[in-house]
Structure formats: structure tokens, C-alpha cells
Amino acid sequence: MxxxxxxxxxxxxxxxxxxxxxxxxxxxxxxxxxxxxxxxxxxxxxxxxxxxxxxxxxxxxxxxxxxxxxxxxxxxxxxxxxxxxxxxxxxxxxxxxxxxxxxxxxxxxxxxxxxxxxxxxxxxxxxxxxxxxxxxxxxxxxxxxxxxxxxxxxxxxxxxxxxxxxxxxxxxxxxxxxxxxxxxxxxxxxxxxxxxxxxxxxxxxxxxxxxxxxxxxxxxxxxxxxxxxxxxxxxxxxxxxxxxxxxxxKYLPYLGLGPSAHSFNTHTRSWNTRNLNTYLTYLLKNELSIEEKENLSLQQQANEYLMLGLRTQWGVDLSTVKNKTGIDFFYAKSIEIEQFVSRNLLSVQKNNLYLTHNGKLLADYITQKLIV
Ligand code: SF4
Missing domain, CATH: 3.80.30.20 (tm_1862 like domain)
Structure with a gap:
């Protein structure tokens, strides 16, 4: 993309x-x-x-x-x-x-x-x-x-x-x-x-x-x-x-061009400078203007899968997250997941976790409680 x-x-x-x-x-x-x-x-x-x-x-x-x-x-x-x-x-x-x-x-x-x-x-x-x-x-x-x-x-x-x-x-x-x-x-x-x-x-x-x-x-x-x-x-x-x-x-890689654009390749994230003049100064000399680059740890990757997936109607497949990152949210956050399910804020179907309609209203709060 x-x-x-x-x-x-x-x-x-x-x-x-x-x-x-x-x-x-x-x-x-x-x-x-x-x-x-x-x-x-x-x-x-x-x-x-x-x-x-x-x-x-x-x-x-x-x-x-x-x-x-x-x-x-x-x-x-x-x-x-x-x-x-x-x-x-x-x-x-x-x-x-x-x-x-x-x-x-x-x-x-x-x-x-x-x-x-x-x-x-x-x-x-x-x-x-x-x-x-x-x-x-x-x-x-x-x-x-x-x-x-x-x-x-x-x-x-x-x-x-x-x-x-x-x-x-x-x-x-x-x-x-x-x-x-x-x-x-x-x-x-x-x-x-x-x-x-x-x-x-x-x-x-x-x-x-x-x-x-x-x-x-x-x-x-x-x-x-x-x-x-x-x-x-x-x-x-x-x-x-x-x-x-x-x-x-869905956590796919993307390349972002232009001032302030972000890029992501599934394990690193980078940001171009948020200033048009600086951006032009570098790029017109054929040099990149990447301000920051961050290597994502497996924990960060797991949290991002969760944050992004929960926002969607497809939910987040926690078995895929476990396979890719080694982090098992069902184990690490079993108490929180159970509580949110009992309050009708989350639903679990097979290995997927979804926000309910009421859960969407509290998406940020729920995500904060679930990240590891
Ligand atoms: S200032 Fe520009 S980028 Fe921001 S909302 Fe208005 S049109 Fe969009």
C-alpha cells in the first residue's frame, strides 16, 4: 500500500x-x-x-x-x-x-x-x-x-x-x-x-x-x-x-511518502519529518527525511494487532497474534476479557475477540486494559 x-x-x-x-x-x-x-x-x-x-x-x-x-x-x-x-x-x-x-x-x-x-x-x-x-x-x-x-x-x-x-x-x-x-x-x-x-x-x-x-x-x-x-x-x-x-x-505494510507520512513494514515503523521546508531541503538533495525509526518488539506488535483488530467488525484473531508474537492474550488477560464479556463490552467467538456495540463506545478504555 x-x-x-x-x-x-x-x-x-x-x-x-x-x-x-x-x-x-x-x-x-x-x-x-x-x-x-x-x-x-x-x-x-x-x-x-x-x-x-x-x-x-x-x-x-x-x-x-x-x-x-x-x-x-x-x-x-x-x-x-x-x-x-x-x-x-x-x-x-x-x-x-x-x-x-x-x-x-x-x-x-x-x-x-x-x-x-x-x-x-x-x-x-x-x-x-x-x-x-x-x-x-x-x-x-x-x-x-x-x-x-x-x-x-x-x-x-x-x-x-x-x-x-x-x-x-x-x-x-x-x-x-x-x-x-x-x-x-x-x-x-x-x-x-x-x-x-x-x-x-x-x-x-x-x-x-x-x-x-x-x-x-x-x-x-x-x-x-x-x-x-x-x-x-x-x-x-x-x-x-x-x-x-x-x-x-489488518496490519499490512505500507509506505508513506511526503512530510509527516508514516511507514510500516510489520516490524519497524518510521516517520518523515513534519515540516515541509525540511522535507524539501532533504528530498531535493535526494536524501530521505526520516525523523524517527522504531523497531517494534514482539510485545508492541502484539499490542498493535489487538488495538487495530478490535476496531473492526472482523475482530482480532488471538491465535494468529500468538503464533506471530508468542503473546497469548487469552492467558495474559483472561480476567479482564472475562469481565468485559460479562459486561457485554467484548464478545469471543472461537479465537476472535470483538468489541460489542457498547464496547465500541469505550474502545480506548478497553484497549488500554487489554494491552500487555
Ligand atoms: S486544515 Fe486541511 S487537512 Fe485539516 S481538516 Fe481542514 S482541509 Fe483537512
């Missing part, structure tokens, strides 16, 4: 802690640097690539020519699966007829559109660059032009949201006939505008009890409409899972 981090954004959304810059000044250098990084790291993935994912930032800030340059370098230096999934994260304001048509022509076959809300007041609160009308239009336009494989992102938990409004958002999302919906609880991350406003008492912090209610509405509504709740924050019509993200949750 290949991930390419595109750090450019039009403006800073109030809640965002991804790595991004709000100027396109170094876009040309960035494209060259990504191409250089592909060449430097092409041997890190010898097998066929099943997915290419442009994430960000806002990849739709790149021109069609920019994306084509990157993709053609990818095609030249990696082996690509016949049915490769090529996803581009896009914001509604960037999706014009010509742009979507061009994306299809250069091989992008999946869009992940950052809708977040269908309400103008909420969008302003989040400092998004689009309005509700544009959000809806961008999805319909992309479908009309021929992209069927679309995911939309939604956020719940803003102080402006009500149960009524959340139900309306979900109705709207379902009516758009997209096969995939990701819905995230708003989190107040340090160093964001939202954090500062909460700290100053201008707005209230996210109400976790309300968020739990929104989560229940979300899951119930989408499951009733035929979606599988296949990961805590992700819903898909049958077989319409994100291949790329499913690979992360």
Missing part, C-alpha cells in the same frame, strides 16, 4: 491537527520531492501495490498535471495490482466538472470527500472552505461524471449539533447513495483554534455523553440502511470497504 501526504490546504479548519500548510508556494518543489522519494524508496515495496492513497492536507489542491506526474512516477517504479484502488481525498470546493473528469482520466477511481456537515453554521464553526450546497453538489457531480466509489467524511459533536440535525445529516448522506461513510467524533486537539477557544471558555468542550448519543444514532441509522459498521468510525455497503484503510487495520 502506498500513502502520499499532500500538505496543502486552503485554510486552517478549527479542529485540525494533521500536518498542513496554507500556501501553495512550494508546490512545484513538493512534486519534485515526492518523485525523488519514490525513486529513493521504490525497493521498500517489492510486491504489487493494491492501493495508492493521496491524503492530506488537501490533495485536491494539486492540479491534474501534478497528480499525473506523481502517478506516472508511481507506475514507473512500483508494480501495481490490476485492480488497484487509487483514492484521492478532496474537498468539495475543488471538485469541478473538469477536475473530476481529469481525475478519472489519470486513473483515480475513488474519492474521499471532506463534507463534515450539511449545515452552513456548523461548517463555519469548523472554518471549512465550502458550504452545505457545495458539499451536496460535489458528490452528485462526481457521481454524474462517473465516480461511483465515493466516501464522505462527517463530523459529529460540535456544540451546534443537535440530535435532530444529526439525523438530518445522516438522511442526507444516505440519500446521496454513496457506498462509504466515515464519521468522526470531534476531538479538541492541542495547538488548534478550537482548543484555544475551549481553553478561553468561549465555547464548551465536546460533551462526551452527547457524542455517545450521536454515535448510537449514527450506527443504528446507517446499519438500518444497509451499511456495515465495519470499523468504529467507518461504514460501508457490502464489500465497499476502503481497501487502503482496511489494510492499516
Amino acid at each position: 502506498l500513502y502520499i501526504h499532500v500538505p496543502f490546504c486552503q485554510q486552517a479548519c478549527s479542529y485540525c491537527d494533521f500536518y498542513f500548510v496554507t500556501s501553495l508556494k512550494y508546490k512545484t518543489e513538493y512534486i519534485q520531492a515526492i518523485q525523488n522519494e519514490i525513486l529513493l524508496r521504490k525497493n521498500e515495496i517489492p510486491e504489487n501495490l493494491p492501493t495508492v492513497y493521496f491524503g492530506g492536507g488537501t490533495p485536491s489542491k494539486l492540479s491534474l498535471a501534478d497528480i499525473e506526474k506523481i502517478l506516472s512516477t508511481v507506475y514507473t517504479h512500483f508494480k501495481i495490482s490490476n485492480n488497484v484502488e487509487i483514492t484521492l481525498e478532496a474537498n468539495p470546493e475543488d471538485l469541478t466538472y473538469e477536475y473530476v473528469k481529469g481525475l478519472i482520466n489519470i486513473g483515480v477511481n475513488r474519492l474521499s470527500i471532506g463534507i463534515q456537515s450539511f449545515d452552513d453554521r456548523e461548517l463555519q464553526f469548523m472554518n471549512r472552505a465550502h458550504n452545505a450546497q457545495k458539499a451536496e453538489y460535489s458528490v452528485k457531480l462526481s457521481q454524474d461524471i462517473g465516480i461511483e466509489n465515493i466516501s464522505i467524511d462527517l463530523i459529529y459533536g460540535s456544540p451546534l449539533l443537535t440530535e435532530f440535525l444529526w439525523e438530518k445529516h445522516l438522511e442526507k448522506a444516505i440519500s446521496l447513495n454513496v457506498p462509504h461513510i466515515s464519521a468522526y467524533n470531534l476531538t479538541v486537539e492541542p495547538h488548534t483554534a478550537l482548543y484555544n477557544r475551549v481553553q478561553k471558555g468561549i465555547i464548551a468542550n465536546v460533551d462526551e455523553e452527547k457524542s455517545a448519543v450521536y454515535f448510537n444514532i449514527l450506527s443504528e441509522t446507517l446499519v438500518q440502511s444497509g451499511f456495515e459498521h465495519y470499523e468504529i468510525s467507518n461504514f460501508a455497503l457490502p464489500q465497499k470497504y476502503s481497501k487502503h484503510n482496511t489494510g492499516y487495520w
Whole structure:
């Protein structure tokens, strides 16, 4: 799997802690640097690539020519699966007829559109660059032009949201006939505008009890409409899972290019620098800008299998974890597992451990209690 981090954004959304810059000044250098990084790291993935994912930032800030340059370098230096999934994260304001048509022509076959809300007041609160009308239009336009494989992102938990409004958002999302919906609880991350406003008492912090209610509405509504709740924050019509993200949750290796991108090869993890200028300085000299590399112990690997697997509807196969790492969670955590099962937060089927619906609401807490 290949991930390419595109750090450019039009403006800073109030809640965002991804790595991004709000100027396109170094876009040309960035494209060259990504191409250089592909060449430097092409041997890190010898097998066929099943997915290419442009994430960000806002990849739709790149021109069609920019994306084509990157993709053609990818095609030249990696082996690509016949049915490769090529996803581009896009914001509604960037999706014009010509742009979507061009994306299809250069091989992008999946869009992940950052809708977040269908309400103008909420969008302003989040400092998004689009309005509700544009959000809806961008999805319909992309479908009309021929992209069927679309995911939309939604956020719940803003102080402006009500149960009524959340139900309306979900109705709207379902009516758009997209096969995939990701819905995230708003989190107040340090160093964001939202954090500062909460700290100053201008707005209230996210109400976790309300968020739990929104989560229940979300899951119930989408499951009733035929979606599988296949990961805590992700819903898909049958077989319409994100291949790329499913690979992360199934602990598959991936190569991450671009500033702040992570890479993982099942026993080591590494991070590129989280600074565009530093990234460019190194890559334009044909040197890597890996800030940190961590060898994962068997214990860390076992914990990661558990953390990631528990998030999904497939659960975590503890016999596989034992075979790969030597760590037997059924033995090491028998008391905790039994307690969570009796509280209807976990279920065990054969060698697999799953979060129940109630367990998903406490996923972080349960995981913390189970890791070794
Ligand atoms: S949420 Fe997305 S569009 Fe907004 S600043 Fe963050 S990366 Fe950019």
C-alpha cells in the first residue's frame, strides 16, 4: 500500500491537527520531492501495490498535471495490482466538472470527500472552505461524471449539533447513495483554534455523553440502511470497504511518502519529518527525511494487532497474534476479557475477540486494559 501526504490546504479548519500548510508556494518543489522519494524508496515495496492513497492536507489542491506526474512516477517504479484502488481525498470546493473528469482520466477511481456537515453554521464553526450546497453538489457531480466509489467524511459533536440535525445529516448522506461513510467524533486537539477557544471558555468542550448519543444514532441509522459498521468510525455497503484503510487495520505494510507520512513494514515503523521546508531541503538533495525509526518488539506488535483488530467488525484473531508474537492474550488477560464479556463490552467467538456495540463506545478504555 502506498500513502502520499499532500500538505496543502486552503485554510486552517478549527479542529485540525494533521500536518498542513496554507500556501501553495512550494508546490512545484513538493512534486519534485515526492518523485525523488519514490525513486529513493521504490525497493521498500517489492510486491504489487493494491492501493495508492493521496491524503492530506488537501490533495485536491494539486492540479491534474501534478497528480499525473506523481502517478506516472508511481507506475514507473512500483508494480501495481490490476485492480488497484487509487483514492484521492478532496474537498468539495475543488471538485469541478473538469477536475473530476481529469481525475478519472489519470486513473483515480475513488474519492474521499471532506463534507463534515450539511449545515452552513456548523461548517463555519469548523472554518471549512465550502458550504452545505457545495458539499451536496460535489458528490452528485462526481457521481454524474462517473465516480461511483465515493466516501464522505462527517463530523459529529460540535456544540451546534443537535440530535435532530444529526439525523438530518445522516438522511442526507444516505440519500446521496454513496457506498462509504466515515464519521468522526470531534476531538479538541492541542495547538488548534478550537482548543484555544475551549481553553478561553468561549465555547464548551465536546460533551462526551452527547457524542455517545450521536454515535448510537449514527450506527443504528446507517446499519438500518444497509451499511456495515465495519470499523468504529467507518461504514460501508457490502464489500465497499476502503481497501487502503482496511489494510492499516489488518496490519499490512505500507509506505508513506511526503512530510509527516508514516511507514510500516510489520516490524519497524518510521516517520518523515513534519515540516515541509525540511522535507524539501532533504528530498531535493535526494536524501530521505526520516525523523524517527522504531523497531517494534514482539510485545508492541502484539499490542498493535489487538488495538487495530478490535476496531473492526472482523475482530482480532488471538491465535494468529500468538503464533506471530508468542503473546497469548487469552492467558495474559483472561480476567479482564472475562469481565468485559460479562459486561457485554467484548464478545469471543472461537479465537476472535470483538468489541460489542457498547464496547465500541469505550474502545480506548478497553484497549488500554487489554494491552500487555
Ligand atoms: S481538516 Fe483537512 S482541509 Fe481542514 S486544515 Fe485539516 S487537512 Fe486541511
